[in-house]
Amino acid sequence: MGYFLGLIVVLVALWTGLSGEYTLTKPLIATLGAISILLSGLLAYRFDILDREGSPYARLPQFLAYWAWLVVEIFKANWVVIKACLRSTLDINPALVKVKTGCESDLARTVFANSITLTPGTVSVEVEGNKILVHALYEDSAGPGAFDDMDRRSREACDGKAKS
Amino acid sequence: MTAILDLWAAFRPALGSALLLVGAVLAVIGTVGVLRFPDFYSRLHAASITDTAAATLALVGMALLAPSFAVVFKLAVVWLFLFLTGPTSSHALANAAHTAGLQPLIGRVGSENGGEG
Amino acid sequence: MIGAAAIALVVAIALMLIRALSGPTLYDRVLAVNSIGTKIILLLGVIGFLTGRPDFLDISILYALINFVATIAILKFFRYRSFQVSLTRRGKGGTK
Numbered sequence: 001m002g003y004f005l006g007l008i009v010v011l012v013a014l015w016t017g018l019s020g021e022y023t024l025t026k027p028l029i030a031t032l033g034a035i036s037i038l039l040s041g042l043l044a045y046r047f048d049i050l051d052r053e054g055s056p057y058a059r060l061p062q063f064l065a066y067w068a069w070l071v072v073e074i075f076k077a078n079w080v081v082i083k084a085c086l087r088s089t090l091d092i093n094p095a096l097v098k099v100k101t102g103c104e105s106d107l108a109r110t111v112f113a114n115s116i117t118l119t120p121g122t123v124s125v126e127v128e129g130n131k132i133l134v135h136a137l138y139e140d141s142a143g144p145g146a147f148d149d150m151d152r153r154s155r156e157a158c159d160g161k162a163k164s
Numbered sequence: 165m166t167a168i169l170d171l172w173a174a175f176r177p178a179l180g181s182a183l184l185l186v187g188a189v190l191a192v193i194g195t196v197g198v199l200r201f202p203d204f205y206s207r208l209h210a211a212s213i214t215d216t217a218a219a220t221l222a223l224v225g226m227a228l229l230a231p232s233f234a235v236v237f238k239l240a241v242v243w244l245f246l247f248l249t250g251p252t253s254s255h256a257l258a259n260a261a262h263t264a265g266l267q268p269l270i271g272r273v274g275s276e277n278g279g280e281g
Numbered sequence: 282m283i284g285a286a287a288i289a290l291v292v293a294i295a296l297m298l299i300r301a302l303s304g305p306t307l308y309d310r311v312l313a314v315n316s317i318g319t320k321i322i323l324l325l326g327v328i329g330f331l332t333g334r335p336d337f338l339d340i341s342i343l344y345a346l347i348n349f350v351a352t353i354a355i356l357k358f359f360r361y362r363s364f365q366v367s368l369t370r371r372g373k374g375g376t377k
Contacts, residue, residue, distance in 0.1 A: 017237040018339075071220070078217040081209055082190070085197030093272045094206050117251035117258075120212040123205065125258045135258065135268055137209045181282035184327065188289035191320055195296040198316065204308050207300075211316045214293075222286070222323045229283075229330055238338040242322065242345055249349040253315055260356045261308040 180228030187222030
């Protein structure tokens with residue numbers, strides 16, 4: 001039920017923001033919005049995706065903190081790839097690395113693998129169990145321990161600091 | 165206090181345009197990388213510049229130029245959506261290529277074929 | 282300056298078309314098309330600001346949605362040669 005309420009609140013916020021109708025002075029548009037929101041909620045219920053992956057809003061503060069940290073990391077990693085693109089003689093050192101993750105839930109693993117892909121210079125190619133196959137533009141940027149910090153932060157953002 | 169606000173109002177469009185221009189130039193740089201890099205997997209890295217840094221800077225620049233809050237909200241939705249779907253597309257591409265048996269180039273790529281590729 | 286940004290984005294799209302047309306493998310082409318889509322999303326926003334009509338941002342949101350679905354659909358088609366394969370979720374017991 002909490003997941004359903006979270007989904008409805010987010011949908012209402014999205015609809016009001018996109019339509020620009022804050023005052024509800026136009027009954028027709030408000031009615032259409034209510035119908036579409038209820039329909040989306042009903043479809044989500046029928047598709048059976050109302051779980052902590054489909055509606056992960058309970059941990060929003062932790063996700064926002066993780067997101068802010070991730071954006072900084074992305075900009076740091078971008079600089080390396082931009083330099084690699086603009087160097088007059090091509091000088092890259094690609095490698096395939098297997099990274100072991102300590103994330104246990106599917107949500108944490110998804111967030112971790114997506115963070116690896118989102119950072120330029122590293123792409124997660126395949127996820128098998130708790131091992132992620134990573135292709136990196138520079139071998140030393142994916143050396144042992146390079147992803148430990150990201151792994152720990154994504155686990156804490158998704159599952160809390162229960163065990164470390 | 166009002167002086168700071170006035171300065172901000174005068175400075176905001178210039179800053180927004182500059183950030184937008186930097187984002188667009190980053191998109192060109194990412195494209196140059198895609199054209200230069202030797203194999204598919206390394207091109208994926210160059211393309212992710214466009215998905216992350218270029219998109220972020222251009223959308224922040226547009227948000228600074230925006231006339232109303234509704235526009236900023238829409239830009240935020242576009243940004244959120246790009247950040248949620250970009251890695252999924254990249255991972256799907258890499259995974260499909262890997263499953264199909266495309267072998268990545270491993271090891272240092274020297275300067276003998278730099279320039280074209 | 283906004284016009285310069287629009288021109289730069291058009292140049293980037295034109296350059297990326299070279300990769301889309303010449304890419305040696307299928308995946309290079311899909312990557313190029315996906316990247317062109319991202320640039321078009323940005324270009325639509327810039328056009329909206331150039332013409333003073335931010336309504337273009339709605340089109341840009343729609344384009345972002347379609348771009349993602351198209352990429353996944355193309356990859357799925359070339360992997361299974363069909364759109365009718367269901368991509369089931371793992372670990373749900375397969376009750377569908």
